[in-house]
Amino acid sequence: MPQRSVVAVGASLLVASLALSGCGTRGGDDGGSDTGSGSGSTKTAKIGVIAPLSGDLAALGKGIEHSVDLAIKQANESNAIPGWKLELAAEDDQATPDVGKNAATKLASDKDVVGVVGTLNSSVAQSVQPVLSTANITMVSPANTNPSLTQGADFATAPKRTYQNYFRTCTTDSIQGPFAARYLFEKAGIKEVATVHDKKTYGQGLVDAFSKEFTKLGGTIVAAETINPDDDKYDAVVSKIKPSNPKAVYYGGEFPQAGPFSQQMKAAGLNVPLMGGDGIYSGEFIKLAGSTATGDLATSVGAPTDQLESAKAFVEAYNAGGYAEPYEAYGAYAYDAANAIINALKTSLKDADSAEAARQATVQAMSSVSFDGVTGKVAFDEYGDTTSKVLTVYAVKDGAWAPVNTEEFK
Numbered sequence: 001m002p003q004r005s006v007v008a009v010g011a012s013l014l015v016a017s018l019a020l021s022g023c024g025t026r027g028g029d030d031g032g033s034d035t036g037s038g039s040g041s042t043k044t045a046k047i048g049v050i051a052p053l054s055g056d057l058a059a060l061g062k063g064i065e066h067s068v069d070l071a072i073k074q075a076n077e078s079n080a081i082p083g084w085k086l087e088l089a090a091e092d093d094q095a096t097p098d099v100g101k102n103a104a105t106k107l108a109s110d111k112d113v114v115g116v117v118g119t120l121n122s123s124v125a126q127s128v129q130p131v132l133s134t135a136n137i138t139m140v141s142p143a144n145t146n147p148s149l150t151q152g153a154d155f156a157t158a159p160k161r162t163y164q165n166y167f168r169t170c171t172t173d174s175i176q177g178p179f180a181a182r183y184l185f186e187k188a189g190i191k192e193v194a195t196v197h198d199k200k201t202y203g204q205g206l207v208d209a210f211s212k213e214f215t216k217l218g219g220t221i222v223a224a225e226t227i228n229p230d231d232d233k234y235d236a237v238v239s240k241i242k243p244s245n246p247k248a249v250y251y252g253g254e255f256p257q258a259g260p261f262s263q264q265m266k267a268a269g270l271n272v273p274l275m276g277g278d279g280i281y282s283g284e285f286i287k288l289a290g291s292t293a294t295g296d297l298a299t300s301v302g303a304p305t306d307q308l309e310s311a312k313a314f315v316e317a318y319n320a321g322g323y324a325e326p327y328e329a330y331g332a333y334a335y336d337a338a339n340a341i342i343n344a345l346k347t348s349l350k351d352a353d354s355a356e357a358a359r360q361a362t363v364q365a366m367s368s369v370s371f372d373g374v375t376g377k378v379a380f381d382e383y384g385d386t387t388s389k390v391l392t393v394y395a396v397k398d399g400a401w402a403p404v405n406t407e408e409f410k
Contacts, residue, residue, distance in 0.1 A: 051118050
């Protein structure tokens with residue numbers, strides 16, 4: 001995940017594409033009934049957001065919310081869907097599956113909700129998916145990376161799509177984990193690694209994918225440990241890892257734990273890089289890890305937004321929007337996710353009498369969505385996964401994340 005003050009990911013964003021995106025102004029509480037009367041009336045459709053808007057991961061969740069809000073405002077300003085006003089309905093999932101399920105239930109009961117951008121956490125997505133699927137509401141995640149969400153429990157051997165309404169604009173752990181393994185083994189020359197994960201769906205899946213590729217390349221996993229998501233002291237785990245003499249530690253989890261873990265392992269004399277996935281790619285990680293974070297590594301989906309000429313319009317519009325928080329690692333992906341839904345709504349709402357009546361047609365229209373977004377070409381394969389496989393390795397240098405390697409995973 002990108003650092004708070006820096007960026008997410010991006011690719012081509014043409015000013016003209018803003019007119020092709022669409023969503024509404026920030027979620028109203030008026031129930032979304034028709035305004036006005038007669039043939040000139042404007043109907044309301046809502047795009048929901050389910051993300052952690054409070055708690056440790058709020059920085060990432062707010063970046064998602066604000067980016068969807070931006071897409072909505074631009075769509076309304078350009079009259080992207082004639083006769084319709086689009087609104088944002090944001091719900092806080094607190095990065096907790098049960099809370100996320102309740103948020104999904106609330107949105108599903110709102111007849112004006114036709115799509116949802118979210119969730120951040122793969123474990124929360126597992127609770128949200130069946131609720132939105134039953135209601136035929138399109139769900140597009142900018143951040144879920146667990147492969148089973150699109151390809152089922154047997155994704156490695158017998159992939160099968162389980163939810164036709166679920167899509168994502170980010171790459172999966174089955175790509176991100178191996179991408180990190182190849183970087184450490186082939187480019188950094190590191191052959192012995194210890195792994196640690198937080199027992200959550202995202203962290204465990206990332207470590208599993210990393211370990212499989214790393215050992216396939218000829219590397220050795222010298223230690224494999226776990227922590228609890230609510231831990232804040234890691235001396236016991238560090239004591240188990242240190243004697244195995246790893247040349248790096250690969251961490252599966254998110255920055256609230258990864259930052260202190262990095263700081264504590266360096267303080268204990270384990271002076272090797274900590275590497276993680278997009279879950280640690282945040283400026284918050286560097287704040288928590290402190291001065292010894294220099295040299296730590298993270299992978300994140302896509303290419304660095306702030307280095308792409310074609311992403312300037314998104315960055316400038318976001319900065320001009322006056323949002324209190326930066327767009328972080330997933331803002332660009334949330335913006336593309338919202339615009340993917342908006343593109344589908346151009347078809348599904350065209351002759352619809354109500355937003356609720358357009359839900360199934362929106363799901364069907366998503367499969368044909370294809371446009372140049374902030375993060376690159378936005379399109380989905382037969383499982384609902386993004387067709388883009390570009391990733392970047394970042395390293396902490398001078399107190400900030402700096403890109404060191406960007407390429408397409410093959």
